[in-house]
Amino acid sequence: MYLFNEAISALGLVELPLKGRRFTWTNKQFQPLLERLDWFFTSTNWTISYPNTFAHSLVNETSDHAPCVVTISTSIPSSKIFRFENFWLEHQDFMNIVQQNWVAPQHISDPAKILTAKFKNMRRALKEWHIGLSNLKILIGNVKLILYFLLFIEEFRDLCLPEWNFKVLLEQKLISLLHQQHVYWKQRGPIKWVTLGDASTKFFDAHATVKYRRNLITSLQVSPDHYVSTHEEKAQHIWTSFKERLGISNFTGINFDLPVLLEGVDDLSSLVSPFAKEEIDNVIRNLPSDKAPGPDGFNTDFFKKC
Numbered sequence: 001m002y003l004f005n006e007a008i009s010a011l012g013l014v015e016l017p018l019k020g021r022r023f024t025w026t027n028k029q030f031q032p033l034l035e036r037l038d039w040f041f042t043s044t045n046w047t048i049s050y051p052n053t054f055a056h057s058l059v060n061e062t063s064d065h066a067p068c069v070v071t072i073s074t075s076i077p078s079s080k081i082f083r084f085e086n087f088w089l090e091h092q093d094f095m096n097i098v099q100q101n102w103v104a105p106q107h108i109s110d111p112a113k114i115l116t117a118k119f120k121n122m123r124r125a126l127k128e129w130h131i132g133l134s135n136l137k138i139l140i141g142n143v144k145l146i147l148y149f150l151l152f153i154e155e156f157r158d159l160c161l162p163e164w165n166f167k168v169l170l171e172q173k174l175i176s177l178l179h180q181q182h183v184y185w186k187q188r189g190p191i192k193w194v195t196l197g198d199a200s201t202k203f204f205d206a207h208a209t210v211k212y213r214r215n216l217i218t219s220l221q222v223s224p225d226h227y228v229s230t231h232e233e234k235a236q237h238i239w240t241s242f243k244e245r246l247g248i249s250n251f252t253g254i255n256f257d258l259p260v261l262l263e264g265v266d267d268l269s270s271l272v273s274p275f276a277k278e279e280i281d282n283v284i285r286n287l288p289s290d291k292a293p294g295p296d297g298f299n300t301d302f303f304k305k306c
Contacts, residue, residue: 014047016040016070019218021057024066038068054218082123082297085130086187086290087180089305093129098306101125119296136181143174187290 018024023034040055047053052073060066088094106117150167153159159167219229220237228234287300 008041012044013041014044016042016053016055018055018057018068021066024057024068026060026064026066028064037065040068040070082127084126084298084302085184086299086301087136087183088126088130089301090176090180090183091133095306097125097129098122119298123297136177136184140174140177140181143170143177146170147174 018036018040023036024038025035027033042053050072053070055068055070057066057068101122102118104118104121106114106121108114108117147167147170150159150163150170153163217234219227220234221227222237228237284303287304289301289304291300
């Protein structure tokens, strides 16, 4: 098995997630023994071209092995929820966009509503700015092509001073773009190969895609004979289900003697005193980096940078 795993790793194959039942073999005995004996792999090029490829286990009618079928699709619903991209922090125009939209006037008197309006305006501005950004993959390819052309010229003659300076600027730009691409895929595929490796490759990109597919819910059972599979139906069913669960539990009492466990404090003025700037700076400084975003979509890297 170790040699087999080494072969899979050397070939750069990516495992297809198995949907439905978790096991593909049974001994068909009372209190059966269930095992998964079947595994499915594909190449990184296939995963990138057809990111919504799954393996499904079917009913084993006569055999002790469950037949499996591979389905291929490219329709992955795009989420409308705002998500802050860490590679934006590396862009030279990012801080200017933040500054211009944060200081925009808000005709509201309540401080909490002002803060909420500022973040809402920031999300809108960053979405519009992101649409105008060049595709990292295409931009890196173009920079590499021009660098290759300049290196090819060097084989026949020395570069003039403007050409040499242009080459230096291109090399610096390429390093910056590769770093942005590294941050982009690191955010989507938190695996050691991306953390410890060099520039992102198709193998890392494919693993990030597989991570998304493993977390994708293909269908939900609404009733014994009714399933929903579209993105909108699944979202509505989850929302309705959780909404119906609110307020069902009843308070039964506390089994602890709180006056004995908790010491009373007479002076509570510190709870309503304004936060000092040093306190706020200390909280931001101690935030962990690259963690999950909050409900507003901004993660801890955004607050530490801005």
